[in-house]
Amino acid sequence: MKKDQDIGRVRRSESEEVRVSFQEMDGAPAIELRVYSRSPDHGGAYLPEPGAICVPADALSDLCQLLERAHDQLLKQGLVAIPRLGSLFTAESGEPAAFQPAETPSPAPEPARTRTVPVKLPFECLVLSSPDSSSGGTGTERVAGEIRILGRDGAHVWLPEQLPVRSRLAVFLRIGEMTFRAQAEVAEVAPHPKDGQYRHALDWLSLAPQAQAALAEIMKAAK
Numbered sequence: 001m002k003k004d005q006d007i008g009r010v011r012r013s014e015s016e017e018v019r020v021s022f023q024e025m026d027g028a029p030a031i032e033l034r035v036y037s038r039s040p041d042h043g044g045a046y047l048p049e050p051g052a053i054c055v056p057a058d059a060l061s062d063l064c065q066l067l068e069r070a071h072d073q074l075l076k077q078g079l080v081a082i083p084r085l086g087s088l089f090t091a092e093s094g095e096p097a098a099f100q101p102a103e104t105p106s107p108a109p110e111p112a113r114t115r116t117v118p119v120k121l122p123f124e125c126l127v128l129s130s131p132d133s134s135s136g137g138t139g140t141e142r143v144a145g146e147i148r149i150l151g152r153d154g155a156h157v158w159l160p161e162q163l164p165v166r167s168r169l170a171v172f173l174r175i176g177e178m179t180f181r182a183q184a185e186v187a188e189v190a191p192h193p194k195d196g197q198y199r200h201a202l203d204w205l206s207l208a209p210q211a212q213a214a215l216a217e218i219m220k221a222a223k
Contacts, residue, residue: 003022003023003024004021004022004023005021005022006019006020006021007020007021007022007031008020009036012035015037015038016035016036016037016038017035017036017046018033018034018035018036019033019034019035019036019048020032020033021034023054025054025056028056028057028058029056029057030054030055030056030057031054031055031057031060032052032053032054032055033052033053033054033055034048034049034051034052034053035048035049035051035052036048036049037049068208068209115151115152115219116149116150116151116156117149117150117151117218117219118148118149119147119148119149119150119218120146120147120148121146121147121150121173121218122144122145122146122147122173123144123145123146123147123157123171123172123173123180124142124143124144124145124171124172124173125142125143125145125159125169125170125171125172125184126142126143126169126170126172127143127163127167127168127169128167128168128169128170128183129167129168130163130164130166130167130168131164131165131166131167143159143160143161143163144160145157145158145159145160145197146158146197147173150215150218150219151219152204152215152219153203153204154184154187154201154202154203154204155184155201155202155204156199156200156201156202157199157200157202158197158198158199158200159197159198159200160196160197160198161198162189162193162198163186163189163198163200164186164189165186165187165188165189166185166186167185167186168183168184168185168186168205169183169184169185169186169202170182170183171183171184171202173214179210180208180210180211180214180215181208181210181211182204182205182206182207182208182211183204183205183206184202184203184204184205185202185203185205186200186201186202187201187202187203188200188201189201
């Protein structure tokens with residue numbers, strides 16, 4: 001991470017924008033949010049305001065959850081729009097992967113709670129906690145796999161290793177310019193690997209607002 005590295009910006013008004021960047025706070029990594037305003041004295045160029053919000057990196061996850069909760073409330077009230085999705089589905093690692101529904105459903109059993117659709121989507125996940133770990137997991141174990149059955153309540157995924165039932169995962173998937181982010185729990189694991197892969201049945205625990213919109217679009221496209 002480079003100090004002062006620009007992450008992106010959000011339009012606040014006709015003359016203001018909020019810029020997000022990597023910074024350091026007391027020698028530790030942090031995310032800075034600072035307002036930039038157009039200056040008529042400098043040809044309309046954006047200049048930084050003196051005050052800013054600096055969030056320590058270890059508090060960023062909590063802040064994101066609060067922002068997601070706020071977005072959910074605004075979405076329910078119709079005050080924000082569901083973002084439009086691109087047509088390209090890309091793995092979190094940045095490797096392109098064109099979205100294509102599976103020609104035939106996977107032999108894995110589908111949950112009876114909701115309709116599911118067969119897909120082929122590369123994804124990555126972090127193991128947040130595991131019943132086999134007394135420490136509750138560190139969220140540093142990253143595993144890449146493929147989603148083959150997708151539903152509103154969960155998914156069937158294939159991974160190169162067998163994770164314990166009741167493990168909690170953070171699921172990541174790039175969809176165009178957006179990131180599908182969700183938390184899930186392993187509800188079932190196939191006892192034997194097939195082609196070096198293990199089938200895991202996941203139950204969604206929480207879906208970010210963009211993930212909810214992406215899930216609806218994926219299921220619609222895979223009909």
